[in-house]
Amino acid sequence: MVTSAPPSLPLPSEWPLGESPLDITPAGWRPTPFHDFVVKLHSRCDLACDYCYMYELADRSWRGRTAFMPDEVVDLATRRIAEHARDHRLSTIRVILHGGEPLLAPPATLQRVVSTLRAALSSGTAAQFTVQTNGTRLTEQRLRLLSAAGLRVGVSVDGGRVANDRHRRHLGGRSSFPAVDRALRLLREQPDLFAGILSVIDLRNDPVETYETLLAYQPPALDFLLPHGNWSEPPPGRPPDASTRYGEWLVAVFDRWYDAPRRETRLRLFEEIVVGVLGGHSRSEQIGLSPVGVIVIDVDGSLEQVDTLRSAYEGAPATGLTVADHPLDAALRHPAVIARQIGAKALAPACLDCSVHPVCGGGYYPHRYRKGSGFRNPSVYCADLRYLIDHIAGRVQADVARVMRQRA
Structure with missing residues (x-):
């Protein structure tokens, strides 16, 4: 059992639970190895999205970071990832090249990450590589380079031109949509390279229209x-x-998605809730109680927790560890990482009293934060999540009951 944090680690300015996670770690608990590795290749961006957790919310540490990841840090990062995969005998890992905007990095840097990590991994570990981009720099030539490097592409976009340009504009206010639309059309013609779309909800956008x-x-x-x-x-x-306004927005999308005559696309949030309703375990940190297995390697080699913690307070994602000085296992012993791996033990009493907490898992960890009490609170979206989960449970359970009657 992990019993103490390495003494060199600075404690976060607010304990994640309002108390030491080490005091409530279950007997016999073992950490879950990291299996998702977010590698930040560039710390700047060519868009000025007004909701961005990197540049617009509580943590502004990017200002003190170098703009791009040097080759020596790339080599150290890939070595640490391969070491972690080997030590824990991981059969599959996922590597997400991220930023800022990762396509601001030279193509050779992206290729270096993939080639050096593939060379370092043992034969028993398969790696999946994705680059998550805003799409504005994705051209046919760049797509060929990414394909040759073995990278799939995920794109962030919030809908059509009006929906997207509410938030996702260039510095100075110029629309980003034409370039993103071009990128998505290119990917539509090369489905083997298309990893998917991330889209941030805005209540002013019609849910079904945005989805379609x-x-x-x-x-x-x-x-x-x-x-x-x-x-x-x-x-x-x-x-x-x-208020359940976000829950209602998502329910409208769910019904359109669920009622389609065939599965038109995977929608992870809904799929994970369906799995939870049926008694299964989540595979996403946004919902459910499964241990979080994500580690971020920043441009300077710092090891950080999930990057969206930047929305909570200055320094929230920091661990005090670096790839130069620490194996990734050291991050598994960090109190804040432990707090995100011990499941229901880390939940607020109000969550434990709620019947859907095994499905909800308290909601996404950064959304639980309250100044003075840390993260041992229900999600700020608690009412929305309950509304959504109850709706999905009702629909799924009714369908299961109907199938069972037909089989009887």
Whole structure:
């Protein structure tokens, strides 16, 4: 059992649970190895999205970071990932090249990450590589280079031109949509390279229209993301009562997705809730109680927790570890990482009293934050999640009951 944090680690300015996670770690608990590795190749961006957790919310540490990841850090990062995969005998890992905007990095840097890591991995570990981009720099030539390097491409876009340009514009206000639309059309013609779409919800956008606009690009997967916020800095359009406006928005999309005569795309949030309703375990950190297995390697080689913690407070994702000085296993012993791996033990009492907490898992970890009490709170989206989960459970359970009657 992990019993103590390495003494060199600085403690976060607010304990994740309002107390040491080490005090409530279950007997016999073992950490879950990291299997998703987010490698930040560039710390700057060519868009000025007004909701961006990197540049617009609580943590502004990017200002003190180098703009891009040097080759020596790339080599150290890939060595640490391969070491972690070997030590834990991982059969599959996922590597997500991220930023800022990762396509601001030279193509040779992206190719170096893939080639050096493939060379370092043991024969028993397969690696899946994805680059997550805003799409504005994705051309036919760049796509050929990414394909040759073995990279699939995920794109962030919030809908059609009006929906997307509410938030996702260039510095100075110029629309980003024409370039993103071009990128998505290119990917639609090369489905083997298309990893999917990430889209942030804006309540002003019609839910079904937004879904169908994105669906027209034929993404293999689509994720709708709740805007980052917490109890101290509420998300937009989220009043301090039990409003379910985001839940209602998502229910409208769910019904359109669920009622389709065939599966048109994967929608991870809904799929994970369905799995949870049927008694299974989640594979996403946004929902459910499964241990989080993600580690971020920043441009300077710093090891960080999930990057969206930047929305909580300055320094929230920091661990005090680097690839130069520490194996990735050291991050598994960090109290804040432990807090995100011990499941129900880390939940607020109000969550444990709720019947859907095995499905909800307390909601996405950054959305639980409240200044002064850390993360041991329900999600700021608690009412929305309950509304959505109850709706999905009702539909799925009714369908299961009907199938069982037909088989009887």
